[in-house]
Every structure is written in C-alpha cells, then in structure tokens.
Amino acid sequence: MDAAAQVFAQHGFRGSTTRRIAEAAGVNEITIFRQFGSKEALIKEAMQHLTQSNGLATLPDVPSDPERELTLWSESFIQHLRLQSSIIRKTMGELEERPEMSQCASYVPRQASISLCHYLATLKRQGRAREKFEPKTASAMLMGAIFADAMGRSMMPDVYPQPEAKAAQMYARFLLRAIGVEIGTRRTTTKQTKRTKQLSA
C-alpha cells in the first residue's frame, strides 16, 4: 500500500500501472491481484489508509495565546500539505473522473476548517478581536493562503513570501492583524485558563 501511494503520487491513477506498483513494492505483480483483487481496490485502500494517518496539530478549544497557537497550527497544516502535495495534486486532478475519492480527499481540509472556524469564533466571542469579521471568511483566507502556498511555491517561488520556513507564521499573523487581535503580547492568565479548563472538565 505504501508503494501504491508512492507510485500514485508520481504518476496518478492511469499512470500507476500494476507493474510499476509491484516493482516499487518489490513484489510479484500477481500478488497484487491476489491480495487486493484489482488495481482500483488497491489504490482506494492505500488512499484511505493514508488519510487516516494524518499528524495534524490541533487548536485548543479555548484560545489563550492566539499568535503562538495559530502559528503552530498553520505550520503543522502547511507542512502536512507540502509533504502530501504530489498526492493532493493528483487526487484533485482526478476527482472529476473518480468522485468516490472526494470523501477521502475532503476529510482533512474539512476537519481543519471546522476547528479553525470554531477557534476564530471563540476568539471573537471572547471579545479579543477588535474588528468585525466572519469566521468562515477568515478561515477560508488563511487556509486558502496556506493551501496555495503548499501547492504552488515550487512552481513559482517568486509569488510567495520569503523565506519559505516563515510563510505559515506570516499568514497567521496577517490573519490576526486583520481581525484585530493583539500580536506580540501574551495573556498573563494563560496557565490559569488551562488549569480552570481541566478542573471544570
């Protein structure tokens, strides 16, 4: 399955011949058919396995240090997208032909959007955002910027902010500034927040 995912990332579905996959796996081509039944079943299984094993950072339920938390989350998100960029590009290109993959493909961004929206809405409810804003718009901006960066930087590096390693932080700070959240200052009650939360739970 790892070999299948790797070949798929390089060549897409049509280009992932059973021969290539078998070769990459160091296995006889016939073994694939005996184990998975068909090329389609193998690739489907490989993709689902890959989707389930994502190591995304999570945003806290209650914001305490927005700049730090959002930066860490953005960095984890962009790193995930960069690592998987080949597979994501291939999957997106083939979604129209294989719509059954859409559930698999949309899982990660959908979860990310939900938790980011929730985080921003809480920030707003806490009164820590000076500006009026729609969480969904704000979330789409940040995730869109991160997504486009992860997909496009290798093709056109001059379009995205430098250095690459700081891009996620720059997007996160840009977002916070847009919604009017203080950056560069901490909340003194950070540890209390976590403690009270644990106690109340």
Added chain:
Amino acid sequence: MDAAAQVFAQHGFRGSTTRRIAEAAGVNEITIFRQFGSKEALIKEAMQHLTQSNGLATLPDVPSDPERELTLWSESFIQHLRLQSSIIRKTMGELEERPEMSQCASYVPRQASISLCHYLATLKRQGRAREKFEPKTASAMLMGAIFADAMGRSMMPDVYPQPEAKAAQMYARFLLRAIGVEIGTRRTTTKQTKRTKQLSA
C-alpha cells in the same frame, strides 16, 4: 484545438486519447496526426492557445477606489479560475510528469501576482494603509483564498463563505481591512477613519 482542450479538461493527458479528441472534434483520427504530428504537439498547442486568450481585468496603476477596484479584480480572477478549474486541476496534477507545461500554467497567476503586489505597494506608499504589511504576503493571502475557493468549493461548499457570488468581494474587503484601508468610503472622506473603526469594534 478547442476539442483537445475540452477533452483534456475532462480526462487529463493520459486520458485524452486521440480517438476521443477526434470524436469530440467531429473529425477523423488520422487528421489529427496529419495536422499536428502527434498527440503531444496538439495538446501543447491547445494549451498555449488557451493561455494567451485570458480575459482578466486589470488593476489601475494608481489606486483610486480600492474597495471597488480590488473587488472587481477579485471577481474577474475568481471567475477565470472557476471557468478553467478543470483544466487547472489537471495541469497541476500533471506538472511533475510534464514540466514543460509549467511555463504555460504559471503565466496567469504570475502576472496577477505582479500586478496585485504593485497595486498594494502603491496603496502603501500613498499612505492609505494604516497597518504595516508586506505586499507579497497580502497578495498571497488574497490570491490563495481566491484560488482555493475556485478549486475547492464544488467539493466542499461548506468550507467557503456564502453566497458563492459574494465570496470574491468578501475576500477583497477582508484584505483591505487587514492592511487598514477604509472600506465603504470614498477617497474624499479619508478623515472618518477612526470613527468607523471604533464603531465596528
């Protein structure tokens, strides 16, 4: 060439069999080889022809009504990306296998980025942006949001702001607010700045 572009948008390079293209064009398969020499040459020509005929709005050299100008530009950009979304997805997925298409693929976003960066930098130099910001980061945010919306909304509509028709405007206004440019007011009334900000807080 139109038929080739259409078939390519549906099936990608490998899936664009000469038979399918010929059928879509209402032409004998052999005619393709006599006219273009090979499948690769045909598709390359078709893509280049498509790239050159983009109807993108342009930003004025000197900003006068940022909200209006940026909204119109964003709407034109998102509309272009949506119309071409199938082709863009396919091209992105196949860039690693056919790197000669990268020039063709990066032309539009590269031009857009340059003119948007220039516009934002001028806005900054004019002193009409209250906040400090890097034009390249701001440009990557707006273009990223628009790109991700155009690519992903059909797959996961709940992730992007509603209604679809106002999304571009919302992104543009979000950006202007982030860099501290007045929205909802014309140039002549610059001094109302602080009052508007306080009211919205």
Added chain:
DNA sequence: CCAGAATGCAAGTAGTTACTTACTTACACA
C-alpha cells in the same frame, strides 16, 4: 475545369494495459 490540397476510410503495427490460468516453490505449524 482541373491540379493540388485536405480529408476520409480500411487495415495494420508494435507496444502497453489490467487481469487470468496453471503450475511450482517456500514456509509455518501440528
């Protein structure tokens, strides 16, 4: 009205694809 160009048709080539069948080997376990 006719030469030359463009197109269509029928057939074929050589290669690749997913997938199958029939048979053999290696190994774990009882």
Added chain:
DNA sequence: TGTGTAAGTAAGTAACTACTTGCATTCTGG
C-alpha cells in the same frame, strides 16, 4: 512428516494505445 497458505513463474488474453500506410473522396483556387 504431512498439510495448508502465501508467494513466485510462465504464458497468455482481450482490449486499448499512438501512430502509419495506401487509396479513394471531396473541396478549393486559379
């Protein structure tokens, strides 16, 4: 020692791929 299971080998199938050749047809411009 025997047995079941997973794996390998060899060969082949039917369909599809880009692309070619030879010849008949249609269209067009001078």
